Structures are given as C-alpha cells and as structure tokens.
Amino acid sequence: MKKIPTLILTCACALSILGASSTASAATLQKGSRSSEVVEVQERLNKIKYFWAGISGYYGDKTVEAVKKFQRVNNLAVDGKVGPKTEAKLKAKAPINNKVLKHLAGIIQDEAGGESFTGQVAVGAVILNRVQNSAFPNAITNVIFQKGQFSPAADGKLSVPTAGAYEAARRALTGYDPSKGALYFYNPKYTSSSWMSSRPVTQRLGNHVFTK
Numbered sequence: 001m002k003k004i005p006t007l008i009l010t011c012a013c014a015l016s017i018l019g020a021s022s023t024a025s026a027a028t029l030q031k032g033s034r035s036s037e038v039v040e041v042q043e044r045l046n047k048i049k050y051f052w053a054g055i056s057g058y059y060g061d062k063t064v065e066a067v068k069k070f071q072r073v074n075n076l077a078v079d080g081k082v083g084p085k086t087e088a089k090l091k092a093k094a095p096i097n098n099k100v101l102k103h104l105a106g107i108i109q110d111e112a113g114g115e116s117f118t119g120q121v122a123v124g125a126v127i128l129n130r131v132q133n134s135a136f137p138n139a140i141t142n143v144i145f146q147k148g149q150f151s152p153a154a155d156g157k158l159s160v161p162t163a164g165a166y167e168a169a170r171r172a173l174t175g176y177d178p179s180k181g182a183l184y185f186y187n188p189k190y191t192s193s194s195w196m197s198s199r200p201v202t203q204r205l206g207n208h209v210f211t212k
Helices: 006-025 036-047 061-073 084-093 099-112 115-130 138-146 163-173
Strands: 182-184 203-206 209-211
Touching: 006 099, 006 163, 036 061, 036 084, 036 099, 036 203, 061 084, 099 115, 099 138, 115 138, 115 163, 115 209, 138 209
Parallel strands: none
Antiparallel strands: 182 209, 203 209
16 A cells, blocks of 8 residues: 655644634634634623623623624614634724633633543533523623632732643533532531531542532
8 A cells, every 4th residue: 555645744734723713713603603712702892881791601692782782883784693704803992812712711710620521610610500501690700709719819919720621621612521510619628517518419530420
C-alpha cells in the first residue's frame, strides 16, 4: 500500500479542524441555543442596555426579545436570531472582555483544576444547573460569587483559567452535563458536612461527589 506523507495528513487534519471551527462560528444563534457564543451575545446586549435578564448561556424568550429590539433600532431584519449581520453589528456596537466566560472557567480552574476534563466540565455544569434552578441566582457570575457557596470565590477573585478550563467551560455551556443534574459537589477528603453527605448522589468523578 502506498504511504501518504505525514505532512500531507497533518495539513489535511488541520484544514478539517479549521473548517469545522469556521462552520461552528458561522452558525446562527436562536431560541434554544446553548453555548459560549450565547453568553457573549447576552453580555454585549447587556452592555448596551437591551438585555436585563441573567447572563446564562441559554437563548430563551428574553434573549429573543432583546435581539429583536436591537435589530429594529439598527435597521436589521427582525427575526430574533443572531446571524452574521446581527453578530457583526453587535460586535461593533458593544465590545466586551468576555468576563462571564472567564468567571466560569476561573471557578472550574479553582475547584477542579486537578481533575479530568470530564470532572472539570461537571463542575461547570453544576454552576449552570444552579442558574436554571429557582433556588439560586439566574446569572452565571451571580451563582459563582453567591455568598457562602464557593470558597475560592469568597474574596471576589478567581485564578487565571488555563486553556483546559476555558474548554471545559465552553463544553458545559453546550449543555453537556457529566454531573447528571447535580446542584452541589464536594470532596469527601475535605468535607465533613453531614448535610452535604446526606444529599442524593448523582455522580462520582475523580475526587468529587456530585449531589442534588
């Protein structure tokens, strides 16, 4: 069998990856979308005072209405979706520093930096599960910095996230939930809380026990 040069294979793989990335970034965001791109849209809309709901990463009715309002004001087709034209106008009108994604990646870094990638995604999923639960704040940043919840966030500061923590945050934002719906997690080696240990266990990953 004729061997294909390694360089050609490498280039082909690289082009494939770049193509997939380009396709993903060009995807239209709409009701039901979940992703870091949705977080970015919500953060931009919030900055220019079109969106007041919690920045959650979930494209719901309030995001739709905020996008429609932005589109009307900027003479764009009013469909409540973020396609290339709406995205370009949003980026021009509202530059941001992606602090919400940085906060999510930061808490993942602090709470699960030494865990597997799946374990890191699971911690991110717990944050997002709380956002969707009425017992907790409805915004990612507010959940992370809620008083008495996550000790690394107690002083209002988080570690600088690694590339892996960012990737775990983005994966969790797509809806992937290795924690199986958990609202809490703990390390049995360092937690002696009877209340925490009495919670129904949903998953065990690495050093963490995930519970509801």
